[in-house]
Amino acid sequence: MSSAGSTQEAPYEFIYVPGIPGRGEYIRLAFIEAGVPYTDTAFTESCMDTLAAYTSDENAGDASNPPPFASPILKHGELVISQTCNILMYLGPRLGLAAASSTPSRENDAYKINALAMTAHDGFGTEVHNCHHPIATDFYYEEQRDESVRASKNWVKNRLPKYLGYFEKVLAGEASGEGPWLYGGVLTWADLVLFQSIHGLEYMFRKAMKAAKESGRYTRVFQLYEAVKARPRIAEYMASDRRLKYANGLYRYYEELDVVAE
């Protein structure tokens, strides 16, 4: 059994499906922004075998780790954990992506940041996936196209402004502190989740996002987006071929789903 110390110093191994940004991208951006090295199985030839070794019916975990249900997965020393926001909550403080102060009143910062990250992830991730797979993830998009149009029209009309308005309110609130960030005046992993969400939404719902931007109602949200985009390590990464193109993953472009609120 390793000591906590050796886990702290162990390399970060990130396990995710190949070929899409997907939910894995929220985690990649944390490593990128922090400038902390990690291995990424998605870019290895044995990717599918590695994934299967973790998520197949045959893997029952080990003495200290339950098996993961699905990727993304993080291995750090002897620790193996899954669930995107859970991984981010583990990594955030370790990568320096949380409020810097360690005064007593800050000790619960992680739970506040995690709530913001989960809200962005569930609202702008899970709900958006449902826009192109409303009936079932097991069916092809083409088998649920009409339902997707109906789901997308409602989402763009009712849910998109609800979430954008919420984050605008958070950014205007006192707890957000100075600067463009969601919490405590420093860049946290919640900002990265919101950035990647907006980026994906601008790909999938380009008309609605253009209208949202031009409405002037969410200036702080788009300022945060630009502020993350301008971070040197993020900018360099986004321009590189390490940043994968959107494909048949979480954020997709279908002309018939690119609707505006009626």
Place this chain on the structure above:
Amino acid sequence: MSSAGSTQEAPYEFIYVPGIPGRGEYIRLAFIEAGVPYTDTAFTESCMDTLAAYTSDENAGDASNPPPFASPILKHGELVISQTCNILMYLGPRLGLAAASSTPSRENDAYKINALAMTAHDGFGTEVHNCHHPIATDFYYEEQRDESVRASKNWVKNRLPKYLGYFEKVLAGEASGEGPWLYGGVLTWADLVLFQSIHGLEYMFRKAMKAAKESGRYTRVFQLYEAVKARPRIAEYMASDRRLKYANGLYRYYEELDVVAE
């Protein structure tokens, strides 16, 4: 600004919508099992006003707390947090619902337990809600009944066995330890989430759950369910009128959705 000490000793205030178990029940069960007192706004006359004060457009949070997006919400001293699994991760160790040991190798237990809780919550909660509201939460069930039948048939056939099989595998795995629990040989908040999920599923998909039980494939899952149900404080609570009946919340009964795998 309060010290960490005064937050530790502060009463737990739980804020949730009235009249349904819903997602709030996962959190209520944690307090019940721990035998720790808490206030529950759902049972107060001013419930809707309290909720609105937290989640209205006008609430921008305070100096140290961002506003919550939605309930459930936990207030503990000066701390205000939202998101069901986030609240449980905060409460779990404080309520004694986590692995008891504090050796270094156990320091990351919370992330392992949280991954299990999130998997049960998302799979048996969010996905199940989608079975009766596949197109949009903003539409009535009656406006998406045909789509709900299609979604439920697929969910019962493909997703239900996938999740039940996953938790059966976790329970058979070494990291689950002795006894009927998911992790570390002790009852954790993940066990409570799984228990409440199974309880809700048996209400909503009674035919499919009966078949699942009788198949003998998930004996450990149902043993965990029975073990939680037999806990003295849980048993007393479940038999009391404090335990709300299912209604138009997360778990619902519609005869046409009570399908079996074909």
